[in-house]
Amino acid sequence: MSKQVLNFAAGPAALPREVLAKAQSELLDYAGSGISVMELSHRSKEFEGLLNRAIADVKTLLNVPDNYKILFLQGGGSTQFAQVALNLLGAKEGNSADYLVTGTWSLKAYEEAKRYGTINLAFPLPANKKYVTVPPQSEWKLNPAASYVYYCANETVDGVEFDFVPETNGVPLVCDMSSNILSRPVDVAKYGLIFAGAQKNVGPSGVTLVIIRSDLLDVKQHPATPIMLGYKLMAENNSLYNTPPTFAIYICGLVFEHLKALGGIAEMNARNDRKSQALYAAIDNSNGFFTSPVVPAYRSRMNVPFRIRGGDDALENKFLKEAEAQNMIQLKGHRSVGGIRASIYNAISEDNVTQLVAFMNKFLAANNA
Template sequence: MSPVYNFNAGPAALPKPALEAAQKELLNFNHTGMSVMELSHRSSDYDAVHQQTKQLLKKLMNIPDTHEILFIQGGASLQFAMLPYNLLSSNKIGQYVLTGSWSEKAVKEASFIGETNIAASTKESNYTSIPDLKNVHFSDNDAYVHITSNNTIYGTQWKQFPDLTHAPLVADMSSDILSRSLDVEKFGLIYAGAQKNLGPSGVTVVIAKKEIIDSAQTNHVPTMLRYSTFSKNDSLYNTPPTFGIYLLGKVLEWVESIGGLTKLEEANEEKARVIYETIDENNGFFSGHAEASSRSLMNVTFTLPNEELSKSFLTLAKERGFVGLNGHRSIGGCRASIYNAVPLEACVALRDLMIEFKQAN
């Protein structure tokens, strides 16, 4: 069949080698005569998958022994509530930096549970940038400071993270986890839905400092909303999304095979450069939503001179095998989500299509 260029925002492209490995083992995993989906989550065969996936993630992200890796369900949206349930005590404040729709949803959920405050926001500019760290205001009474590291709708991304000593830094990294090197030690807690860079939908990875989990006052919190439930039971308190964790492991094996985060980050920078240069060199026809200093390496958002041209471009793109290029309704235009598994060839093909379309119009 004709090639398909998958720029979906999520669920997103998965590495072909990971899918092919899963396909090969789909009906008979590890000579068990069963699919990994059919194995008991208490079996030794599945336990090997579970442990290897954790160890690979720890190795690739250089996660220190001070942090615990948890596999949870419910997506990042559940973390919007789970986080304050565990960390936001009655005499503390949850600080939120607003950089898009997902951080708005996160603070809304937390406000049902405890006191919150907006430390900084770029909403007034329709989230075209990340706030300057000099303009982020904290309090001595902060329970944590929450950021969204990458904003899929608006195409912005944090380039530097706050250095905090007074409270844990918490990050929703759903759309850029494992896409670049970072110092995990800086963060009290990281959470990420898997469906953009890590694997299929259904798994949420939480990386949390053990001391935060241990010190959480959760006697009033339902069992399945406590981080300690997952920590004490190795994320096996109830049946985890076993196939999702298995496929997450396959994706991590692929990342390791291509040279780890260093090589992946180089590839992501090159993919983004190809498209951003096309936007900049054709300024006036293609216009980026994000300010240059805040541009995301994962989601490239841009508009054309008018809605009619945008529709024509998207129609042509669909005919040529491009999938998922429609921009979010809040800003319109186009969005190319170029997560880890999107190959450079797809970005080059998009560049060529953009140039061709401009020349024809």
């Protein structure tokens, strides 16, 4: 039997064991085809069937309206930083977009989009380069004529998560939901486009989920847009213009089926509330031994960064070493911010979080001299 570990990685992240077991059972013979999913032609009826089921399940789980297309694309979330701008910014001079930069990934998206047109910051970047909050919307400066407004719903590195949907007064809203999609209800109708790299809450790395309002497929693309980065072409071909990441899409489909069986997004939302509340309580009740840098109203429910004694490197390294000895892995903070980070996506159970909290309390008792 394989060693059981608690994988708190930010991505590629833990997958439900039920999903992995199902994939294992079908690895050599998918649906009586006699071959693996990895060997299926993307033009075969078997693969077309699993792709269409995955699309239907996304529509069911997120209650996606009929005037949206659901795509499975390659390139990861980072490719979307360019693809969004190339497709939605428009080709004529004077077009612009507004960006809400609240962390590492929205900053990267902003820097990439600037390569293709005029991109405005809705509010200034923090002078200390530390992202711990979302400025009040009353302070934002949005252009009513912008082609779109862009934000990242949950910043994986910094642990900042929006607790509201930005109001754009009709300007299409674009959102990177890579690290919190499927974790809470989403009113898709409020968005022009949603994208999510799979390797956090959807499936394995190699595929990106895109949900785009159909009218945005007709926005004139930047003339330099590569054929493979055109949303319209991919939508017209049901994500099958070229060979897609077939096995990754298959695993995503198994995750969708698993979430439906558990009770859907409402159930995951309730679980994620309890998990994050328990973990933040352990931090807040430690009398400053553990500290969260993020303003409480915008603390992520998916990625929980924290420090020990304000950033005691020796003690944090001790914490990581002892945690790994207890089979709790991937707790080291992102290299750009340091510290500890526990990513508690859907596949992390409430019992897993309970075990982490127990370890934290034990470490506190032994090291709070």
